[in-house]
Amino acid sequence: MNALIVSLVVLAIVALSGLALSVKVVTQYERGVLFRLGKVVGVKEPGLALIIPVIDRLVRVSLRIVTMPIQSQGIITRDNVSVDISAVAYFRVVDPLKSVIAIEKRRRHDQPRSRTRRCARWSVNTPRTRRSPKPTSSTSTSRRSSMWRPSSGAGSE
Numbered sequence: 001m002n003a004l005i006v007s008l009v010v011l012a013i014v015a016l017s018g019l020a021l022s023v024k025v026v027t028q029y030e031r032g033v034l035f036r037l038g039k040v041v042g043v044k045e046p047g048l049a050l051i052i053p054v055i056d057r058l059v060r061v062s063l064r065i066v067t068m069p070i071q072s073q074g075i076i077t078r079d080n081v082s083v084d085i086s087a088v089a090y091f092r093v094v095d096p097l098k099s100v101i102a103i104e105k106r107r108r109h110d111q112p113r114s115r116t117r118r119c120a121r122w123s124v125n126t127p128r129t130r131r132s133p134k135p136t137s138s139t140s141t142s143r144r145s146s147m148w149r150p151s152s153g154a155g156s157e
Contacts, residue, residue: 021053026060031096033059043097061096 025048026032032044035057044058051058072086093099 018053022051024049024051024058026058029064030060030062033061033096033100035059040097040101059100061093061099063093063096065090065092 024032024044026044026046028046030046032049034041034044034049034051036052037055041056049058068089068091070087070089072084074082074084076082
């Protein structure tokens with residue numbers, strides 16, 4: 001009798017956890033692209049979406065306008081005037097199915113990016129930050145020794 005009760009409790013817990021994993025909420029400003037075993041089944045509209053937990057995968061796509069800042073760049077014109085250029089790119093997903101299937105590295109809006117990763121991505125490899133494989137003193141001496149070589153036999157006898 002106790003084994004029957006324990007097995008029913010375990011079965012109820014597994015059923016509730018499976019039900020919790022199968023219910024997904026798609027908000028008003030996004031659409032869900034449903035994959036079943038790697039093949040596209042369709043696009044889910046806002047509301048509750050029921051999926052099979054192990055077999056289905058729901059990819060959420062935001063339809064909001066996204067602003068992406070572009071790093072400002074300074075340039076010098078022909079008449080030696082320095083100009084700073086700042087820009088912002090705006091884009092919006094129109095077709096969620098194409099944005100998931102046709103674009104290889106689609107930007108994930110639902111995962112926040114840390115500030116340190118963004119700064120590391122935009123870092124500039126300047127001579128001050130670049131490390132040379134040799135110390136500067138040995139580099140300059142090897143350069144000097146390779147520049148001057150005595151001539152061999154052609155002009156001196």
